[in-house]
Amino acid sequence: xxxxxxxxxxxxxxxxxxxxxxxxxxxxxxxxxxxxxxxxxxxxxxxxxxxxxxxxxxxxxxxxxxxxxxxxxxxxxxxxxxxxxxxxxxxxxxxxxxxxxxxxxxxxxxxxxxxxxxxxxxxxxxxxxxxxxxxxxxxxxxxxxxxxxxxxxxxxxxxxxxxxxxxxxxxxxxxxxxxxxxxxxxxxxxxxxxxxxxxxxxxxxxxxxxxxxxxxxxxxxxxxxxxxxxxxxxxxxxxxxxxxxxxxxxxxxxxxxxxxxxxxxxxxxxxxxxxx
Numbered sequence: 001x002x003x004x005x006x007x008x009x010x011x012x013x014x015x016x017x018x019x020x021x022x023x024x025x026x027x028x029x030x031x032x033x034x035x036x037x038x039x040x041x042x043x044x045x046x047x048x049x050x051x052x053x054x055x056x057x058x059x060x061x062x063x064x065x066x067x068x069x070x071x072x073x074x075x076x077x078x079x080x081x082x083x084x085x086x087x088x089x090x091x092x093x094x095x096x097x098x099x100x101x102x103x104x105x106x107x108x109x110x111x112x113x114x115x116x117x118x119x120x121x122x123x124x125x126x127x128x129x130x131x132x133x134x135x136x137x138x139x140x141x142x143x144x145x146x147x148x149x150x151x152x153x154x155x156x157x158x159x160x161x162x163x164x165x166x167x168x169x170x171x172x173x174x175x176x177x178x179x180x181x182x183x184x185x186x187x188x189x190x191x192x193x194x195x196x197x198x199x200x201x202x203x204x205x206x207x208x209x210x211x212x213x214x215x216x217x218x219x220x221x222x223x224x225x226x227x228x229x230x231x232x233x234x235x236x237x238x239x240x241x242x243x244x245x246x247x248x249x250x251x252x253x254x255x256x257x258x259x260x261x262x263x264x265x266x267x268x269x270x271x272x273x274x275x276x
Contacts, residue, residue, distance in 0.1 A: 025139075050146070053141075054091070060138070068082065140203065141171065144174070169184075
């Protein structure tokens with residue numbers, strides 16, 4: 001009999017997941033924000049805006065940590081190896097936020113150990129899309145609000161002069177709603193606004209496509225199970241054909257042995273007659 005090979009039901013993807021890559025980028029952005037607030041002389045409203053953005057990033061890290069803790073089968077082990085992420089996610093304590101450098105280094109180490117990032121990203125397309133949307137939303141809101149505040153805050157007649165106004169303008173502009181209560185008055189501000197509008201249109205277009213794929217396209221696990229079932233069926237058929245061939249070969253071999261024995265008996269009888 002031929003031993004059936006044991007196939008693994010799941011293919012393990014080596015390397016960082018798309019969510020880990022997105023968190024690494026957010027960690028890098030947060031470290032840059034903290035360094036800017038610590039060592040660069042900036043206006044009070046700009047400082048408040050950077051602080052609000054960094055606090056929002058901290059909340060994302062906290063949500064990810066507690067979701068991972070909830071889903072973990074061994075929560076003590078998870079907390080033991082991920083506690084640095086919890087410490088680095090505490091808002092309003094700037095020295096602790098430099099602990100995010102360890103998260104960046106950990107993901108970089110995973111990237112170096114995995115020879116390619118393309119395969120993990122392509123094999124987890126739904127998670128890649130979700131991570132990209134989250135990262136794009138945070139980066140667009142952060143950079144657009146910072147830039148518009150820097151450009152408009154010291155201009156005569158400007159109405160975007162505080163951190164709250166800059167964030168509200170960025171939200172309204174990226175959603176293409178356009179309330180008109182806050183608007184840029186400089187040419188540079190208009191250029192920034194146009195870029196944010198284009199980014200918002202693209203952003204919500206990707207969201208629409210993602211939601212369509214969630215409700216219309218088959219689930220990734222179902223596709224994998226269907227593909228694995230097809231592979232298993234083909235293997236079973238191949239093994240069945242091999243067993244039939246082996247059985248036929250054994251039957252043919254038995255027939256040949258029988259004929260050889262018969263010929264040998266006839267030869268012995270012929271030799272006995274010749275001697276007598």
